[in-house]
Amino acid sequence: MKTKTIKKNKVNVITLGCSKNIYDSEQLMGQLKANKIEVEHESTADDSGIVIINTCGFIENAKQESIDTILRYVEEKQQGRIDKLYVTGCLSERYKPELEKEIKDVDAFFGTRELPRLLKTLKADYKHELIGERLLTTPSHYSFFKISEGCDRVCSFCAIPLMRGLHVSTPIEELVKQAHSLAAAGVKELILIAQDLTYYGFDLYKKRNLAELLEALAQVDGIDWIRLHYAFPAGFPMDVLDVMVKYPKICNYLDMPLQHVSDNVLKAMRRGMNKAKTIELVHQIRERVPGIAMRTTLLVGHPGETEQDFEDLKAFVTEMKFDRLGVFTYSHEESTHAYTMTDDVPEDVKQARAEEIMAIQQYISQDKNKALVGHTMKVLIDKKESGYFVGRTEFDSPEVDNEVLVDASKHYLRVGDFATIKITSAEDFDLYGEVV
Secondary structure, eight states: OOOSOOEEEEEEEEEOSSHHHHHHHHHHHHHHHHTTOOEEESOSSOOEEEEEEEEOOSSHHHHHHHHHHHHHHHHHHHTTSOSEEEEEEHHHHHHHHHHHHHOTTSSEEOOTTOHHHHHHHTTOOOOGGGTTOOOOOSOTTEEEEEOEEOOOOOOTTOOHHHHHOSOEEOOHHHHHHHHHHHHHTTOOEEEEEOSSGGGTTHHHHSSOOHHHHHHHHTTOTTOOEEEEOOOOSTTOOTHHHHHHHHOTTEEEEEEOOOBOOOHHHHHHHTOSOOHHHHHHHHHHHHHHSTTOEEEEEEEEOOTTOOHHHHHHHHHHHHHHOOSEEEEEEOOOOTTSGGGGSOOOSOHHHHHHHHHHHHHHHHHHHHHHHHTTTTOEEEEEEEEEETTEEEEEOTTOOTTTSOEEEEETTTOOOOTTOEEEEEEEEEOSSEEEEEEO
């Protein structure tokens, strides 16, 4: 029996996983709005008759969170608090037959490339003219900007090609049109995302064409920052660095997931890199873009990773002193190449190794932040929270990197504006400052 009034045709979209999923949810919501269907993102009003869960299926923890979320809304449906429950995204793409068999209260499951079919189920038309137009779930001054879908890489541990398909680039002219539209709506920062950013354009232009895309986006008035995420190291197009130096609005920031440095592990991972090439690439990037902030992601506990391999990784992190760093523990994913190997690193060892790496990075981040005290920096204000205005420098991406906090009782700032901030103190992963 229903316990409260719900709007049968109102849709609540729940997003799990990465920024690519956020982009997909925003696109779905833009289509629904264009069809005059009321839609909200992760609404707490509990008055939506329809819930759509956009799932993640990347690693075990993410899969479990997706399943737990589905089951929570199954209970909501059983209690009469929602009418319809649909599931889309990576988990649904990867495990659709199993999910349909095990969770029968879900009205329908959709894969990552079935947006038109999902819309048809909701009695909505897929409007081709709206491609790229979205309802932003981020603060209105920055937007994730997906330039391609899918991945052609064969990394041993990664299930993304199983869920997202092969690499497909969006044409430059279409992306420039999207950027103009976002700028007109008040977006100041584009955060370029893809499964493999640096492979951009190979399918369309028969060459890696990220540099040309950046040149075009840099001409868009109103866009002040352009940030690069998920740059694959093997075959990295060095002309991207020249464009970065040429245009100040392209942030001196590069997110390049290196995963490991041991030759043994890199070979097992099928990354197309070795230790010498990895170290040389990091040095080249830093030489060609002085002051660049490099973010990387590492994976510990891959099958066959020995204590010596891990010691090599620790030494690498200590020596390279990355500005930003994250660590994942290996997840044994079926249908990947690594699934044919023995998952021989115990879970507690994986976790301990991840914590060791992050402890090293904590000291590195602390030292780098303390060196900024007394410096004046350009900061984009993202939000007001707990008595502080919270912003970021060009060297930080939202949610994952350092933040700059300004005491709201002493200074007034507007969310979405740039401010000149003098750094007065520093912690491991946060900076504090005053308006100049």
